[in-house]
Amino acid sequence: MSLLKSVKQNLRVIFMAFEIEFRQSFTDAFVLFGIIVQPMIVAFMALWMLRDQVADYAIFVVVGSGMTGLWTTLLFQGGNSITGERWTGTLEPLSCAPAPLRAVVSGKLLASISQSLLSIAFCYTFISLMMGLPVSIAKPWLFAGSILLTVVAFIAFGLIIGSLFILNPDVQRFQNGLEFVVYIFSGFLFPIALLPMWTTPLSYILTPYWAARALHAASSGSGSNGEIYFCWAMLIAFSVVYAIASKFLFKSILRKAREDATLNMQ
Amino acid sequence: MEKLKLNIKIFFEGAYLSYVGLFRWLRPTTYLATLVFSPLTQMLFFVLIGTYAQGNDKAYFYVIGNALMNAAMSGIYGVTMSIGGDRWDGTLPYLFGAPANRMMVFLGRAFMHILNGMIGVLIGLMWGWLLFHMDFSATNPLALLLTILVTTFSTAGLGLLMGCIGLITRNVMFVNNTVYFVLLVFSGANLELSTLPKWMQVVSNYLPLTRGIASARAIIAGHGLADVSRLLVEEFGIGLFFALLGYTLFRWFEVTAKKRGTLEVF
Numbered sequence: 001m002s003l004l005k006s007v008k009q010n011l012r013v014i015f016m017a018f019e020i021e022f023r024q025s026f027t028d029a030f031v032l033f034g035i036i037v038q039p040m041i042v043a044f045m046a047l048w049m050l051r052d053q054v055a056d057y058a059i060f061v062v063v064g065s066g067m068t069g070l071w072t073t074l075l076f077q078g079g080n081s082i083t084g085e086r087w088t089g090t091l092e093p094l095s096c097a098p099a100p101l102r103a104v105v106s107g108k109l110l111a112s113i114s115q116s117l118l119s120i121a122f123c124y125t126f127i128s129l130m131m132g133l134p135v136s137i138a139k140p141w142l143f144a145g146s147i148l149l150t151v152v153a154f155i156a157f158g159l160i161i162g163s164l165f166i167l168n169p170d171v172q173r174f175q176n177g178l179e180f181v182v183y184i185f186s187g188f189l190f191p192i193a194l195l196p197m198w199t200t201p202l203s204y205i206l207t208p209y210w211a212a213r214a215l216h217a218a219s220s221g222s223g224s225n226g227e228i229y230f231c232w233a234m235l236i237a238f239s240v241v242y243a244i245a246s247k248f249l250f251k252s253i254l255r256k257a258r259e260d261a262t263l264n265m266q
Numbered sequence: 267m268e269k270l271k272l273n274i275k276i277f278f279e280g281a282y283l284s285y286v287g288l289f290r291w292l293r294p295t296t297y298l299a300t301l302v303f304s305p306l307t308q309m310l311f312f313v314l315i316g317t318y319a320q321g322n323d324k325a326y327f328y329v330i331g332n333a334l335m336n337a338a339m340s341g342i343y344g345v346t347m348s349i350g351g352d353r354w355d356g357t358l359p360y361l362f363g364a365p366a367n368r369m370m371v372f373l374g375r376a377f378m379h380i381l382n383g384m385i386g387v388l389i390g391l392m393w394g395w396l397l398f399h400m401d402f403s404a405t406n407p408l409a410l411l412l413t414i415l416v417t418t419f420s421t422a423g424l425g426l427l428m429g430c431i432g433l434i435t436r437n438v439m440f441v442n443n444t445v446y447f448v449l450l451v452f453s454g455a456n457l458e459l460s461t462l463p464k465w466m467q468v469v470s471n472y473l474p475l476t477r478g479i480a481s482a483r484a485i486i487a488g489h490g491l492a493d494v495s496r497l498l499v500e501e502f503g504i505g506l507f508f509a510l511l512g513y514t515l516f517r518w519f520e521v522t523a524k525k526r527g528t529l530e531v532f
Contacts, residue, residue: 030440041451177299180307184307189318190314190318191318194318
């Protein structure tokens with residue numbers, strides 16, 4: 001099969017998975033909570049706590065709270081993207097289908113992350129219209145570029161999280177706690193300089209950290225263009241690393257399904 | 267006398283079995299992840315935002331507020347799942363078919379979660395002592411324990427009401443999460459109530475946890491039981507009100523569902 005044909009087929013699978021996931025999850029109240037309610041409540045609290053203390057705090061809170069929505073959705077929707085198939089009994093048929101499982105999961109992740117971008121839109125609307133605070137984006141083009149790379153990086157990260165959760169359910173038991181861990185280590189609403197020095201490498205290996213840094217710098221104008229480009233480079237580099245690592249993890253998932261027949265056991 | 271003994275037996279058996287039913291399928295790691303790790307990360311997140319905005323002197327404010335939020339975690343999520351679990355697991359018809367005293371059955375669902383919540387709050391305060399060197403030298407331990415007991419009772423009262431709502435809606439987690447996050451804002455766990463708009467202060471006055479958190483802060487600062495007794499009585503009253511409201515809804519649900527044959531309709 002030619003490479004072009006293979007790419008076309010994979011894109012079709014990604015698009016189909018995207019469409020189904022998008023339609024399904026928009027009727028899920030839990031998803032809507034993660035996208036709309038929780039980020040707005042976090043935004044309100046952060047706004048109240050940081051007002052008069054941090055320069056450009058309104059746009060800082062918009063981006064930071066929106067990022068919490070993005071991460072929460074990725075963690076719960078993306079994290080369950082494969083486990084959810086196990087719960088509904090469709091994982092084994094899916095792993096035996098000729099369509100690559102990674103393409104299916106990528107499509108599902110794309111749907112979840114696209115929806116979660118609404119978090120930023122809701123936080124923006126909430127803070128600018130309802131709270132009446134001036135919110136403007138200092139570098140709109142760089143902000144748009146950062147959003148695009150954030151989506152790609154989050155998909156790659158989601159491939160890792162989703163496969164780790166299914167391969168080792170003990171990791172998934174910490175799903176709730178991981179929500180705030182990444183809020184903390186990624187510096188969504190405060191700089192990671194507040195954390196002990198030994199935690200800094202942990203932040204550096206998280207794509208949400210580079211995404212938050214790029215988006216904060218582009219939105220408030222606090223960072224130079226060079227800093228934003230550096231964050232983009234890190235997002236691309238980690239996306240490639242995660243994508244390669246996910247290939248091995250998915251191989252392991254398929255082996256468990258096809259050879260060991262233990263995939264459905266939790 | 268026999269009837270009283272029977273009712274007490276139903277209360278404690280119901281309390282124990284519903285709790286075991288909720289956690290028996292879990293491993294210790296799940297319990298630890300839910301009750302130790304997750305609350306710790308939430309506490310760290312808000313303490314770090316708070317200290318970023320207002321300096322390290324304010325750390326205790328956030329530690330105490332978030333430690334007491336652990337009462338809500340058990341009280342709302344645990345109790346709701348204990349009551350709603352009867353519907354999801356298909357045991358509701360047996361429960362409503364049994365001649366057992368409904369009040370005992372209903373209140374028994376909250377009993378273990380009150381103990382659980384107390385342990386959660388104590389663990390939260392222990393984190394405050396270990397990580398933020400919280401000073402308990404002026405604290406009256408018995409007064410603090412009583413405060414924690416009353417606060418966990420009042421949040422469990424709200425949980426009983428939420429559990430009944432769980433019997434009539436499919437989106438119980440949406441309701442639970444929203445209520446939990448609303449408490450996070452309105453209870454004063456992370457925001458100084460006096461700085462909030464007037465209408466929010468009025469709402470917070472009618473919610474559980476508000477007075478419990480205020481009492482805990484006062485007691486840890488060195489005040490005696492007499493200073494907070496009024497707050498504790500009111501906190502208890504609010505919890506009792508929600509529990510009775512929940513019980514009324516529970517009875518109404520039973521009568522209506524039996525009459526219409528909608529006991530297991532989702």
